[in-house]
Amino acid sequence: MQWFRFFATGQDQPVSVDSATIESEFRRHRRDVIVIITLCYGLAYVCRLALNVVKKPLMDAGIFTPEQLGIIGSTLLYGYALGKFSNGFLADHAHVGRFFAAGLLLSACANIGMGLSELLWLSALLWGLNGWFQGFGAPASVVSLAHWYSNHERGRYYGIWSTAHSIGEGLTYLGVAWLIAAPPKGLGLDWHWGFWVPAAICIFAAVLVWRFLPDRPRALGLPSVADWRGDHGAVASAAANGDVWKTQLRILAIPSIWVLALASSSMYVTRYAINSWGNVYLQEIRGFDLFDANLFIFLNTAAGILGCVAYGFASDKWFDARRPPSNLLFGLLELLPLFVIFWGPNDPLILAAALVVYGFGLSGILASLGGLFAIDIAPKRVAGATMGFIGIFSYVGAGMQDYISGRLISDSEIALRFATGRGETVVYFYDYSVPILFWVGASVLSLVLATSLWRVRATD
Amino acid sequence: MRQINRFFGLLLAVSLVGACSQEIDRSFCSSHASEHWQHREQHPQLQIEYASSGELQVQLSLPEERAILLETATPGDILAMPPQCVAQPLQRSSQQGLASLRFEAACGDQLPASLGVPLLLEYPGIEEVEVSMRTPAVRKHFIVHQQCERALFNIAEGTASE
Numbered sequence A: 001m002q003w004f005r006f007f008a009t010g011q012d013q014p015v016s017v018d019s020a021t022i023e024s025e026f027r028r029h030r031r032d033v034i035v036i037i038t039l040c041y042g043l044a045y046v047c048r049l050a051l052n053v054v055k056k057p058l059m060d061a062g063i064f065t066p067e068q069l070g071i072i073g074s075t076l077l078y079g080y081a082l083g084k085f086s087n088g089f090l091a092d093h094a095h096v097g098r099f100f101a102a103g104l105l106l107s108a109c110a111n112i113g114m115g116l117s118e119l120l121w122l123s124a125l126l127w128g129l130n131g132w133f134q135g136f137g138a139p140a141s142v143v144s145l146a147h148w149y150s151n152h153e154r155g156r157y158y159g160i161w162s163t164a165h166s167i168g169e170g171l172t173y174l175g176v177a178w179l180i181a182a183p184p185k186g187l188g189l190d191w192h193w194g195f196w197v198p199a200a201i202c203i204f205a206a207v208l209v210w211r212f213l214p215d216r217p218r219a220l221g222l223p224s225v226a227d228w229r230g231d232h233g234a235v236a237s238a239a240a241n242g243d244v245w246k247t248q249l250r251i252l253a254i255p256s257i258w259v260l261a262l263a264s265s266s267m268y269v270t271r272y273a274i275n276s277w278g279n280v281y282l283q284e285i286r287g288f289d290l291f292d293a294n295l296f297i298f299l300n301t302a303a304g305i306l307g308c309v310a311y312g313f314a315s316d317k318w319f320d321a322r323r324p325p326s327n328l329l330f331g332l333l334e335l336l337p338l339f340v341i342f343w344g345p346n347d348p349l350i351l352a353a354a355l356v357v358y359g360f361g362l363s364g365i366l367a368s369l370g371g372l373f374a375i376d377i378a379p380k381r382v383a384g385a386t387m388g389f390i391g392i393f394s395y396v397g398a399g400m401q402d403y404i405s406g407r408l409i410s411d412s413e414i415a416l417r418f419a420t421g422r423g424e425t426v427v428y429f430y431d432y433s434v435p436i437l438f439w440v441g442a443s444v445l446s447l448v449l450a451t452s453l454w455r456v457r458a459t460d
Numbered sequence B: 001m002r003q004i005n006r007f008f009g010l011l012l013a014v015s016l017v018g019a020c021s022q023e024i025d026r027s028f029c030s031s032h033a034s035e036h037w038q039h040r041e042q043h044p045q046l047q048i049e050y051a052s053s054g055e056l057q058v059q060l061s062l063p064e065e066r067a068i069l070l071e072t073a074t075p076g077d078i079l080a081m082p083p084q085c086v087a088q089p090l091q092r093s094s095q096q097g098l099a100s101l102r103f104e105a106a107c108g109d110q111l112p113a114s115l116g117v118p119l120l121l122e123y124p125g126i127e128e129v130e131v132s133m134r135t136p137a138v139r140k141h142f143i144v145h146q147q148c149e150r151a152l153f154n155i156a157e158g159t160a161s162e
Helices: A002-007 A019-060 A066-091 A096-116 A120-134 A137-148 A151-180 A193-212 A225-229 A244-253 A255-284 A290-317 A323-343 A348-377 A380-411 A433-451 B002-042 B064-070
Strands: A414-420 A423-429 B045-050 B055-063 B091-095 B098-106 B114-117 B128-134 B139-145
Touching: A002 A096, A019 A066, A019 A096, A019 A120, A019 A137, A019 A151, A019 A193, A019 A225, A019 A255, A019 A290, A019 A423, A066 A096, A066 A120, A066 A137, A066 A255, A066 A380, A096 A120, A096 A137, A096 A193, A137 A151, A151 A193, A151 A225, A151 A290, A244 A380, A255 A290, A255 A323, A255 A348, A255 A380, A255 A433, A290 A323, A290 A348, A323 A348, A323 A433, A348 A380, A348 A433, A380 A433, A414 B128, A423 B128, A423 B139, B002 B128, B002 B139, B055 B064, B064 B098
Parallel strands: A414 B114, B045 B128
Antiparallel strands: A414 A423, B045 B055, B055 B098, B091 B098, B128 B139
16 A cells, blocks of 8 residues: 555645745745646647547558447547546545656556557557546646635636647647658658657656646645635535535436436537547548648647637627527537538638637537536536536547447448558548438537527526 | 677677668658659559449559550459459450550449459569549549558659659
């Protein structure tokens, strides 16, 4: 149990009496916290998304079929769903710097293994474990934010930290794609490097986190941030109330929460279909090269930052904080571009514009289905449990999507085999028409479910 | 001890030679797609149209001097198909020094999931083949070269006068 203690948060230390020291220590640690969690959570993404970029080279090399890649991809999402749930509990008791660094290091190991593995079961196991290791980052970051920023400033810093998603997706869809893409657009490295370079980046991030992400203020001999800022919440914490467990169970009896969970899950099907298979589709069917295809996917994730902000603004200002009208608006902004992406012209500008609008709409409606609207409907004191419940549904949906999409793509396979003096060269032809119906259909279902909650009002 | 050192020295040398020769191979294979247009006319070009109705149209074009290699060829020498596919006889024509071998095949309701191209193995004189295949969903254009493990995509569309 020695190692377990190593990861545990320290005991509360006597608070320093020197106010100048307290002031300077808080300033230094708070600067470190926001820089490190934003930068390193972004870097961690590279180890999570690497497979998406190298899917096409893996298919072209005949190492894995789309169905096998679907199995491997889905294990990460199941692992991540489990990780988000279990690691949330663990992070509350952990020295977050060591906890997060361990997650990054283990994720790097999984990526190194992925670069060496051509076995389905081993890759699925490694990628599933990677999903769980990736689940160390978000809880550790949120716990850090809770310990180092007070109630009235946490929203701003949470917003800064949230940009890590786009930093990470940008680094992956542009950076890793640049490594693998053929010259002159990229370095033309082998697919293995698509895992090993992200692993090196995650090891670097782990060192930074280890060195600069501190334990709780009280464990360092500092007062709590609420005391330091004089920013105490008006309501006692939920954990102090004995009825929390019962209230948490009550959310299961709210039909709207179930509808919302299904709507979110369906929207995650489309989200992860585009993130996981979108670049493969753009290469296979639309004929773009690896770099351009990933650039298109990056555009949709970048537009997502604006979508989140715009959703909150639109629902608060235009619809008097009613989420269903905004859900319909952003749902249509998400759905309609899909018709252009899959059945529209092959013009890169039109395609790029469609992906930007899609990413904008998607992020908006996801912010509602998996966050804002869910918290409106649920009792406020169990907002965390509600988010957890919807999160599990969402990632299980995303995981099932990865397997189903891979299976549907594999079913359409036509192999053209060339016997040569060196062995065999195989070129595969796939038809994405059925998976596309599945992806677009999931968005339609999500929109119908979300709109069915038109009359649902927020609770206190 | 000296023998062990020699063994490792030899192993290192062999690895380096192996790695270097692989590097030459890789460099050729990574650049050939952009240079292929310079000698496109000297090598066979294979076109396959794969319709959703199960019908295949196949055409192999190659310089007449190379077509001699395929004088006695049958459709199966160009495209190996599953038994349910019935191929029409091979039609030959020639124009401006370019020979053309064409045939059609019908595979019925059971669409073939795998087709073979034995040209490169059965006719070692053929070093590479440029392929264009269209299915109901997608068209792919690539080169398969004896020296390269994988098919080469993104073929540059230059012309001889460039």
